[in-house]
Amino acid sequence: xxxxxxxxxxxxxxxxxxxxxxLGVTSPAMVAAISNAGGLGSLPVGGFSPEKTRQLxxxxxxxxxxxxxxxxxxHDVPDIDSVQAEAMxxxxxxxxxxxxxxxxxxxxxxxxxxxxxxxxxxxxxxNVPIVSFTFGIPDDGSLTKMKQHGIILIGTATCTEEAILxxxxxxxxxxxxxxxxxxHRGSFIPGDVPQVGLMALxxxxxxxxxxxxxxxxxxxxxxxxxxxxxxxxxxxQIGTAFISANESLAIPAYKQALATAxxxxxxxxxAFSGRWARGIKNDFIDKVESTGLDIPPYPIQNSLTGTLRxxxxxxxxxxxxxxxxxxxxxxxxxxxxxxxxxNKIISETESL
Amino acid sequence: xxxxxxxxxxxxxxxxxxxxxxLGVTSPAMVAAISNAGGLGSLPVGGFSPEKTRQLxxxxxxxxxxxxxxxxxxHDVPDIDSVQAEAMxxxxxxxxxxxxxxxxxxxxxxxxxxxxxxxxxxxxxxNVPIVSFTFGIPDDGSLTKMKQHGIILIGTATCTEEAILxxxxxxxxxxxxxxxxxxHRGSFIPGDVPQVGLMALxxxxxxxxxxxxxxxxxxxxxxxxxxxxxxxxxxxQIGTAFISANESLAIPAYKQALATAxxxxxxxxxAFSGRWARGIKNDFIDKVESTGLDIPPYPIQNSLTGTLRxxxxxxxxxxxxxxxxxxxxxxxxxxxxxxxxxNKIISETESL
Numbered sequence: 001x002x003x004x005x006x007x008x009x010x011x012x013x014x015x016x017x018x019x020x021x022x023l024g025v026t027s028p029a030m031v032a033a034i035s036n037a038g039g040l041g042s043l044p045v046g047g048f049s050p051e052k053t054r055q056l057x058x059x060x061x062x063x064x065x066x067x068x069x070x071x072x073x074x075h076d077v078p079d080i081d082s083v084q085a086e087a088m089x090x091x092x093x094x095x096x097x098x099x100x101x102x103x104x105x106x107x108x109x110x111x112x113x114x115x116x117x118x119x120x121x122x123x124x125x126x127n128v129p130i131v132s133f134t135f136g137i138p139d140d141g142s143l144t145k146m147k148q149h150g151i152i153l154i155g156t157a158t159c160t161e162e163a164i165l166x167x168x169x170x171x172x173x174x175x176x177x178x179x180x181x182x183x184h185r186g187s188f189i190p191g192d193v194p195q196v197g198l199m200a201l202x203x204x205x206x207x208x209x210x211x212x213x214x215x216x217x218x219x220x221x222x223x224x225x226x227x228x229x230x231x232x233x234x235x236x237q238i239g240t241a242f243i244s245a246n247e248s249l250a251i252p253a254y255k256q257a258l259a260t261a262x263x264x265x266x267x268x269x270x271a272f273s274g275r276w277a278r279g280i281k282n283d284f285i286d287k288v289e290s291t292g293l294d295i296p297p298y299p300i301q302n303s304l305t306g307t308l309r310x311x312x313x314x315x316x317x318x319x320x321x322x323x324x325x326x327x328x329x330x331x332x333x334x335x336x337x338x339x340x341x342x343n344k345i346i347s348e349t350e351s352l
Numbered sequence: 353x354x355x356x357x358x359x360x361x362x363x364x365x366x367x368x369x370x371x372x373x374x375l376g377v378t379s380p381a382m383v384a385a386i387s388n389a390g391g392l393g394s395l396p397v398g399g400f401s402p403e404k405t406r407q408l409x410x411x412x413x414x415x416x417x418x419x420x421x422x423x424x425x426x427h428d429v430p431d432i433d434s435v436q437a438e439a440m441x442x443x444x445x446x447x448x449x450x451x452x453x454x455x456x457x458x459x460x461x462x463x464x465x466x467x468x469x470x471x472x473x474x475x476x477x478x479n480v481p482i483v484s485f486t487f488g489i490p491d492d493g494s495l496t497k498m499k500q501h502g503i504i505l506i507g508t509a510t511c512t513e514e515a516i517l518x519x520x521x522x523x524x525x526x527x528x529x530x531x532x533x534x535x536h537r538g539s540f541i542p543g544d545v546p547q548v549g550l551m552a553l554x555x556x557x558x559x560x561x562x563x564x565x566x567x568x569x570x571x572x573x574x575x576x577x578x579x580x581x582x583x584x585x586x587x588x589q590i591g592t593a594f595i596s597a598n599e600s601l602a603i604p605a606y607k608q609a610l611a612t613a614x615x616x617x618x619x620x621x622x623a624f625s626g627r628w629a630r631g632i633k634n635d636f637i638d639k640v641e642s643t644g645l646d647i648p649p650y651p652i653q654n655s656l657t658g659t660l661r662x663x664x665x666x667x668x669x670x671x672x673x674x675x676x677x678x679x680x681x682x683x684x685x686x687x688x689x690x691x692x693x694x695n696k697i698i699s700e701t702e703s704l
Contacts, residue, residue: 161616203575
């Protein structure tokens with residue numbers, strides 16, 4: 001098994017295996033554990049304040065001197081439709097009451113949205129080596145600033161058209177997120193959210209763009225790593241398999257749900273955040289979707305549901321918070337140190 | 353490249369590569385061409401009369417002495433909701449008129465539905481060696497009759513739960529149809545249609561059942577065959593790549609649509625047949641789905657739209673007939689003899 005290729009060389013890693021940035025799951029300790037093991041740890045900072053962004057990056061840097069990446073949400077913030085948002089806010093407050101949670105949905109006036117634009121300066125100041133992004137493409141000024149600082153850029157595409165748009169911006173690599181993947185869809189073209197499986201997406205994108213491709217979506221074993229490489233990916237990105245890791249921020253109920261999830265137990269939903277994301281079906285999704293209420297767009301819905309989800313997590317209630325998961329969660333739900341999970345996948349791949 | 357395995361031995365083929373049964377596309381000549389090339393040709397007969405079924409099987413037998421399979425639709429026929437069906441019938445007649453087609457939607461009273469139950473006797477009489485089925489599982493009596501006659505049975509699953517149900521009936525192999533696949537979903541568990549990508553489906557099913565697995569969905573090249581085998585499939589089933597073949601019944605407009613289809617150009621729709629199927633978006637889907645009318649279940653809707661589709665096909669009108677397609681159609685739309693397409697995929701795989 002020859003692990004080294006032009007992408008590992010560009011990223012400066014031993015193995016072309018990336019730990020997916022998972023907001024609410026990935027800790028700086030997880031990022032450092034994967035980077036120290038020879039992969040690429042990815043720190044999610046989407047929507048965080050500049051201060052929190054800097055603090056987390058510094059924490060990663062204190063734990064590893066290996067390359068790591070920081071993941072941005074490259075979206076714009078839409079105007080709030082206050083009628084739509086107030087209706088959702090009112091419903092969520094009712095849901096909180098009914099479930100005896102001690103929380104309150106924030107007032108619309110108090111909502112504060114940070115974007116990647118406020119984070120770029122910190123990335124350069126902290127000499128972050130690699131930046132990945134999803135939900136869109138940062139503006140040209142931000143891209144130029146990062147490139148001028150020598151930052152390696154990794155975009156996210158869920159269909160070939162998005163891969164072509166990323167290629168036009170000269171990114172260094174592209175994560176191809178198959179429909180199998182858990183968490184938020186990185187989609188950014190207008191219209192219906194793309195739902196392309198990896199078996200189609202990698203070959204289709206490979207024909208269209210000449211940029212190193214990273215396959216993502218239900219990759220969690222030697223077999224799946226081999227399959228992704230057979231399709232022409234130069235690296236894989238692994239998410240769900242690290243949710244049960246010791247360094248994960250996931251609550252016990254979340255880890256339990258992953259361990260027993262069937263391949264039909266996840267769905268795409270906008271209920272939690274206003275953006276399409278794949279998670280295990282639960283009461284929250286059922287309830288919000290059956291209200292018939294318009295779901296405000298990301299990041300508005302995300303902020304409206306934040307206090308409820310935080311309170312549910314405190315109570316280890318997996319029915320009222322997001323349980324992002326890929327379609328093959330049960331195949332890799334080991335409660336082990338992140339590095340052990342990583343090393344297991346590497347050894348399995350080498351043994352095939 | 354070692355092609356032989358326990359499944360090729362069971363099926364009696366040189367290569368573990370199956371041409372997918374595609375109703376309206378696959379001709380007896382295509383089936384024979386693939387079987388003669390060392391693969392397994394599959395003859396679709398779902399919904400055909402006993403007479404037509406026998407005639408097609410005899411045609412295949414006149415063209416090859418190699419193993420082939422016959423594919424059944426293993427569904428029951430629901431009662432007709434005449435209010436629902438008449439509303440659709442009326443709409444379809446309007447659509448026919450608006451488009452200047454010379455057709456009429458059949459009266460509900462004239463609809464005649466054949467099922468697999470009327471085909472079993474023919475399969476045994478004609479000594480069909482292999483029978484595959486989709487949309488469900490034949491009743492125990494039919495399964496027993498076929499097994500007693502030495503027929504090898506291949507079921508179709510779109511999720512692990514369906515694979516387990518098939519395993520309980522002791523089928524000899526299972527086609528795992530990934531969400532990437534074109535045409536009708538083989539799904540038969542109650543509830544939402546499963547939408548599992550192959551990267552998740554093959555490993556999940558493999559863990560659950562100990563039966564040879566056949567991967568299907570956007571497989572059309574050496575890379576994708578290799579990837580399917582890496583996931584643990586013992587064979588692949590290839591459909592869309594044969595739609596443009598010389599022996600295909602597809603109209604020119606259909607072949608043209610495949611050649612230029614993007615990976616986001618197909619959707620799952622019930623508009624044509626009443627069952628979920630993946631096809632290239634076109635006017636018919638848009639129009640039927642935007643009526644807000646209830647779509648009658650399969651095979652009722654299939655029969656109601658039949659004359660309209662036949663007439664559209666006569667006029668090479670790709671906007672008013674079904675253009676079933678997987679998500680990676682454009683990667684394999686060669687207008688060549690079926691055997692050339694088959695041999696190209698075999699050589700590509702061997703060269704990797």
